[in-house]
Amino acid sequence: MIDPDYRFWADGGMTDYLDDEVFVMDWDQQRHYTISGPSSFLKIEDQEKDGCAAIDVLRRYMNQLDPGVHTIRVDAEGSLVSTSSNPEEDPEYAVFYPSLHDAPSIQGCPTIEMSKLVELDRFGPGVDLASYKDENGIVKKVVFKSAPIMQFRGRRWWEINMLYSLPRHPNLVPLDRIVVDDMTSQHILGLTVPYISAHTIHDDREQIFKLDWLCQLTSVVDFLNLELRVAHQDIAPRNIICLEQASEGHQLQLFDFDRASSIGQLGWAEELNDIKGVIFTLYEIITLDDSYQRLPPSERNPDVVMNLEYWPQRRNLDVEVPILRKHLEEWVRCRKDMAPTTQEAISPSRVPEMPKPRPVVDDIDENGTPVYISLPRTQRQLAKKYGNYVISWERTPSVTNPSN
Ligand SMILES: Nc1ncnc2c1ncn2[C@@H]1O[C@H](COP(=O)(O)OP(=O)(O)O)[C@@H](O)[C@H]1O
Ligand SMILES: [Mg+2]
Structure with a gap:
């Protein structure tokens, strides 16, 4: 189940300073709602609030509404005024995807049609647990990272390309398949990785943490940074699984490459460097304190935790805290000593730009001729009206009480 704190997300909106309209994504059902009402209540302009009032409205009313309702209007107190399920006012977008046919960088990568994936669980925004039967009839359990909203297409494109460029490594969760709509059009809808x-x-x-796992982490980070000249840029306990039953050297598994980048290339940022990532990761693993990880990267100073005299131990460890810290300090020192010059550090490879989606019909001109254009997205009802094929992401809710 998706963590209730991450189920809803304000995906933009409009205001005339009297009235606001907030577009809210429900990641569980993979569909949007429009919440409208006085600006004094919805406060879309207030960056801090980040659509919270609209999300609260949806949480409060969605269970009482007909499943077809897509628009909810409230008054200045947040009480329900009206709803709409009129298909002509459908606020949902049709998202258009690049085709694998137009993507030379990832040709040869195995694919799977989305219809072959069986949903087993919903982990987070655009992340599901799924299974499929491979060509040999073997059932595989995978994590499916999808792109139900336009903004996710680029992330998934990025992660597919990064993972496809990496050689196999016992501590890296590899790319499994590119997920496409069908084998003819091959629109890229996401990717799968093996489920750990x-x-x-x-x-x-409650899980123990071992010195050997820290050594595996620093060594796989060295492999990425120094041999491949790739930075992961999101090293964190939420992107690491440790398997006690796996064979030696394979126990730590690092995944989530959607922020990774070739060093010095587009998408690379010095302030996200993996040395910092490892420092805060070890600190959080030992102390269970994630307050530093949650700060914006520019405000995260690794010296602050490195210089803390005392790291309170809140997790079982197979060695004393000072031994883990000693390994960390020695590794950080060693990495600083071998820092390459900027020119040497720049990697030659970079993720190519995502191909544009193939043109769709966006209008009919005065002569009755369809007007084709390459769009990232358009109103779903318009896309359908002009006969375009629209990917459907909507699914039934998995939880009955959205306030949970
Ligand atoms: N290969 C995997 N095996 C097991 N769980 C996974 C795997 N990949 C992701 N997850 C789970 O899904 C969550 C989100 O996946 P992740 O790849 O980190 O996506 P995001 O980019 O949304 O952070 C992870 O924190 C983890 O709980
Ligand atoms: Mg993650």
């Missing part, structure tokens, strides 16, 4: 059957070290606070 365990909680992340962030989610399992």
